[in-house]
Amino acid sequence: MISLKNVSKSFGGQTVLKDFSLDIGDCAKLAITGRSGAGKTTLLNLITGLIKPDSGEISRPEGLKISEVFQEDRLIEPLGAIKNCRLVLKKGADPSIVPNTLAALGISGELLKKPVSSLSGGERRRVAIARALVGDFDLLILDEPFKGIDSETLPSVIEEIKLRTKDKTLILVTHSKEEAAALGCALFRLADIG
């Protein structure tokens, strides 16, 4: 269980979260919605531990393994899709999971030979999703993950995520209720402050 109790966070005098509390159960599927600037990404960064709260408490299970599709791709540009994904594999992991996952997301053949910098926006996005799925994780965070992915490819991408997160916790940040429903997520609207 991930628990946030009375968490507040400000940036340069601008309060983003104030006395915010939320419990996320094991294997829960949660979609966070809200206006742009409401603090959705800040909330994710607090959960991952990338930023610390100004006040309040955040508790996570000991050794919680997190995987994330960030709002931006955050890929290593000169490397190819396989190498980008392999970077997150731990020692002893089966390396065949990388090409298999990439293929399931429609990245195969010639696309694997190119550096990710020369892939299209949608292809890069799918590589970022593949990277998040190949590692060992308990919690998958998806921050607006389907930007740039065409409607023909989207269903298979959603299917692959559903398959890999069956017994995992999933937090999705989205503006689309359809995406949330497709991933079987309960909706949580982050209210504006002030």
Added chain:
Amino acid sequence: MKDSTTRQSKLKKTILKASAIAFWIAVWGALAHVVNSELIICSPPTALKRLVALIQTAEFRSAVAFSSIRILTGFFAALALGIILAAVSSRISAVKILLEPITSVIKATPVASFIILAIIWFGSRNLSMFISFLMVFPVIYLNVLKGIESADKSLSEMAEVFRISRPKRLVYIYFPQILPFLSSGCSVALGLCWKSGVAAEVIGISGGSIGEKLYKAKLYFETGDLLAWTAVIIAVSAIFEKLFMALLGLIKKKTEGLER
């Protein structure tokens, strides 16, 4: 098709460069002809003859080895310390603040002041090593620090979330981003270490060094020797710079896309 166009353009560049060198050698020859005094300025053939004669002597080889070992030791020591301290400074701001006045003073102080101080402190034998170190350190330190500070923070965050191991982060995330800064720093520092190192040897009259040979050539008005030794310094410096930059290029290629 693209390959042959690239080859042609490379050949054209080489021809142009060679023509520029030939032009300036011709200017030198014309000047020597007008002055007509081997004492003030010798002709290119005289300098070349002296160079060929010098290369065949054991004294030449030992002088080149003496200076190269010291100057390059200074360079590599500064390279290592510059990288380490830049990494420390990027994490601990107190170290960065502490080093700021030192690097500013080294950059602003004339190299001759350091050379004279170093002669008083250490004598002249390993003078070029110290001066080479001193001139290279701020260039490497400041360039690498700039590289680290301008590195993409979002990739570091990605590595943090995915628990990517430190060696992998270093090779695939940090090193490729810092390498262009390190590369340009090394290119500047390599020329600087030879120029300042030999200047130190000339002022300190370090026995058995290239600088000492230059000093003696000046003392006995052997302009041919002076120009021949100058050509040696330029050649050794250029060869080392080419080798070192090629090595950096190789490392860059290795970390960049060999493993797609």
